[in-house]
Amino acid sequence: VSDALAEALMKSVVRASLKAIEDPEDYEARSNIMWAATWALNTLIACGKTTDWMVHMLGQAVGAYTDATHGMTLAAVSLPYYRTILPYGVKKFARFAKEVWGVSPEGKTDATLAEEGLAAMESWMRKLGLAMDITSLGATPEMIQGIADATFILDGGYKVLTRDEVVKVLTESL
Template identity: 40%
Template sequence: MNNFIYENSTKVYFGRGCVKEFLISLVKDYDTILLAYGMGSVKKNGIYDEILGILRKAGKNVAEFSQIMPNPTYEKVLEGAQLVKESGAQMILGIGGGSVMDCCKAVSLAARCEAAPWENFWERKGIITFEPVPVGVVVTTSGTGSECNGAAVITNEEKKVKTGYDYPACNPVFALMDPEYTFTVPKVQMVSGAFDSLSHLMETYFSRPDGQNVSDEIAEALMRSIIRNLGLALENPGDYTARSNLMWAASLSENRLVKLGKQCDFACHLMEHQLSAYTDCNHGQGMAVLHPVYYRHICKDGEEKFARFARNVWEIPGKGKTDRALAEAGIEALAQFIREAGLPTKLRELGVADKKQLKEIADSCHYSPGAYRRLETREIREIFMECF
């Protein structure tokens, strides 16, 4: 394994009733809290009322930051930062999934940053020399694993760039994770979230070093768990065990654990980020469209690893098969899983209607240094056209 330094400061409270049991004690040192959430689903399912009631009972001053969109924009981040300053909020409490959590972490940084936030922390990797506003999160949708890292993926609409970096200083102070909170999530959102978790694991797994290492073995176990438990959750959306396993697997996929000693290939993520920046498509669904096609392009460059993926994740027998045949069978098993889960397989299904725009999007994609092979712009265009 390569050398590494591991850090994760988020304290996780997991299980039924954890919000009611722990939230009051977790916010006791903060008088004013910025309560952040998305487009209103938390008000429909009762989670908002429950949390606001706890905060009011504890005598907290509450300012609200709502309407955080699925792909949070830099403009929305600046709006939140201004609200922190105006309200005097000492903590940001996010209720929701990855978009809300990412936005909250970005706001926590932008509210305390004296220089231009985008230019100093998203356009390039910056150095944080100040304390961001503390963030706590209540997870209602699993998938991104954003609750256990310091990453905030943000879209700059003016520049047509979607990007993010993982800053440990922006890790949530705490994450409250009650799997029952995910029961009301629409099926399409549950499935796309689970696939996002799977994609995080695959993009770490398919990178060097490929020799025996603990990170790959953990990743294989997590991938098998997501595949199995998504199937169970689709059969019975109220299966608490399946939902809890999906929720925790999402956190483990992005709490930096499986990345230890790995270079990490996020080429597919970077391609999807630019698709989202131009089209505002669903992230997990975009990844589902891109992954099989991308892997068919790079399969020969990591043939042995793709063959291992087929054996150890999809449990495809290797007897009588070459590594190439086994590798291709593993990619086809992934594609079949995507179809059976009801995820889209073409960009047209995501609302991408203009073929000509794909050239511009491809030209805007960035290089992922951990990939088995560097894709030239021409090949990225080919992948987009094959996905169309």
Template identity: 45%
Template sequence: MNFDFTYENPTTIHFGKNAMNNLEIELSKYGDNILLAYGRNSIKKIGLYDQIITICKKLNKNVYELSGIMPNPTYEKVQEGSKLVVENKVDLILAVGGGSVIDCAKAISVSAYCEGDAWTKYWLQFEPVNNKIVPVGSVLTMVGTGSEMNGGSVITNEQMKLKIGRVYPFNVNPKFSILNPEYTYSVSKYQMVSGIFDMMSHLMEAYFAGNDDSVSNYIIEGILRSVIVNARKAVENQEDYEARSNLMWSASLAMNPIVGLSKAQDWEVHMIEHQLGAYTDCAHGMGLAAISLPYYRYIYKYGLDKFVRFAKVVWGIEEKDKTKEEIALAGIDELERFTKECGIITSLKDLGATQEMLPLIAESTIVLNGGYKELTKEEILNILKEAY
């Protein structure tokens, strides 16, 4: 562990089939005014909406609603929610849904009382949040982002064609999160496997950087192996409780800062995908998968030993008479086979991108230098063409 760090995570997790029993206790800790934030109708179809409203009525809470939060939440939606918070003096934002809903809730929590334009201050200029923050709680229905246990918030500015993520300090984390794996059964297979690659990408972004042998590397390898085993079980039977529960917890851990402590991290795949999402509104995990394969085939030589380790430890590739390069590429090939096995889309064309979009995506991508190679815009464009 070569780098100093301070670690804190204030989110209380209630996990399992009876996790919802804790919502009444958690809500009783806050004031009377609740903003219920959710997507469209899925939480109503599975009865979760009625269950939450019943608990709120029992506690005499005033419930205000922000519905229709989209898979890639927009700044316009954040502004709509911020207005509701201020007008109704909201004491707690309760986000019910997947990572997009929780991301939006956190964005509202920091933006509602911001003086000036929150997008400019907090997503473009990355200024510290010095205004009142409204607490957030969550009930998770789709896994992948880990937003239920971190301070991350990815928001799309449609007018500017920018999708930007920011990880806020721990005081923006949800104060509590309800995680019942059974709630994820209603999610389509498409959404489920998209979330699976999302959590894998979070792990690989932290893994493929640096040349150290920190504990974090071993944690990442273990979670990746668990995700692979349980993804296969969940694809075969989407109501396999053990598999879905393991995936749910893996997602929370994958984007919990603990897996990347004291090591360099990459995150360039996410930067490229954010701009892909800004132009296509594609499913985040699918976009990550499409970009990851050509990206890793391009950079593996610059971090050869780690890619060899990935192939051997995560995928069980045997050395035999292979060179290091052959082993590394065999690991990436196994990753590609796994995506196909799960039905994960790996073509930008199939995700709605056009050839004309590719230069615009490349030019607007933020370039980071934490990974094994700092890319040029031309290299990003070539990766996008390979992914097309």
């Protein structure tokens, strides 16, 4: 049930965000984004599963070095992070692709389906004008080691990152 709730919230955010970009005065679209965010941050959608806030830890560390907003740092690090953990949670990423992004599973492996889902997510993020790399937020290659040191590594999720993997994700986020 909690996966279906999370997917429904994400689909709602996708629809509403595109409407809000098209018409910033669309009260219903903006209120649906806020309502979905409220539900996404309560613990109901985490019931029955191990959660992972690692992408937030990466984003917070980038924000400490760049002064960028948390949402923009999340956008900039999320795809490299998801691609790093994808082999450990490929079935869930494949489900995400099918249920949220409408990617057809016909004739595809779970890995291909998952990658197509991340590509659809990237396309959506670009339509919204989100930061797609930490360089655009002010990060430099010279900052990577410090940002990695500032990243709190959390247990949980599909894979607990090593410090070297944190550096890899951050480098791929440049």
